[in-house]
Amino acid sequence: MERIPYLGHTILKWQVGASTFLALPEKGARLLNWHVVHGDGTVRDILYWPEAASLDNIAKLRGGNPILFPFCGRTFDRGVLFHWCGEDSTRRPMPMHGLARQGEFRLARLDERGFSAQFVPGDEAKAAYPFDYDFIVSYRFEAAGLYVELQLTNHGSISIPWSAGHHFYFTLPWTGGLARSDYLFEIPATKTLRHNPSGRLTDGPRLALREPLDNPELVDTIHTGLRGHTFSLIERPSGQRLSFDTAFTNTAARDAAVVTWTETPHSPFYCIEPWMGPPNSPENKTGLHLVGAGQTQKFCVEITLE
Secondary structure, eight states: OEEEETTTTTEEEEEEEEEEEEEETTTEEEEEEEEEEOOSEEEEEEEEOOOSSTTTTTGOOOOOBEEEESOOSSETTTTTTTTTETTTTTTOOOOOOOOTTTTTTEEEEETTTTTEEEEOOOOOHHSSSOEEEEEEEEEEETTTTEEEEEEEEEEESSSSEOOOOEOEESSSSOOOTTOOGGEEEEOOOOEEEEEEEOOOEEOOOOOOSEEETGGGGGEEEEEEEESSSSSEEETTOOOEEEEEEEESSSOTTTTTTEEOOSSSTOOOOEEEEEEESSSHHHOOOOEEEEEEETTTEEHHHHHHEE
């Protein structure tokens, strides 16, 4: 593990087999980049990271894996955007994708295979999410993949709601000369949803088990009703794939969701986002998980390069 100066910060670098991982744990527990060096010396970027002039507003940088906590996407309270209401009926603010991606973390573990970082709530987080808790992000790096765990422990006397997730930015295409149409997203979803401007969930497009990534219907689609916990991103000409496996500890996976999104038809990335549930979970009550007093819940994602 190495320390590297970068834009006024120190990022950490892990070399595990052919894979290299770059992360900035203190800023949003952000994994910045994952790339692989092939036997012929060529480099394949798996996680995309943009050219950046500053990390002052890291939450807005489109790259790596922003952590979404305590809720994913947009939250509403009776039609009021970027707010939510808990069991005490109090309306509170909640930024897009929550508090963690722009938050401060402290290192809790650092070794030759990864790290754990604990969220340090600032004033914004304390006002938006006033609970007694520990939220920890843990990464384990492998030669052909990674494992990441989101853990929430409740130290208070009342239940804590959450529905966290990931926003992986994958480099696409990953082979020169190919296009989005050369890639397939494969997921055993029985239902798709959209999140409308009022915060409600509505029916999404009808999709096949495998869809090419140039299908515009995939953008902003929430895939749910999953048969199993495995899905894939496949390069058709080579058969290479990224396989995803998700798991939950001490809570049900019933409303687990995966969101597919990209910014434009020509963006150099495509996002595959495993979430604990659909957006606006506090209001829609779909995919909302409650951590009881003294309990711990986990949401785990494993990605393997095949």
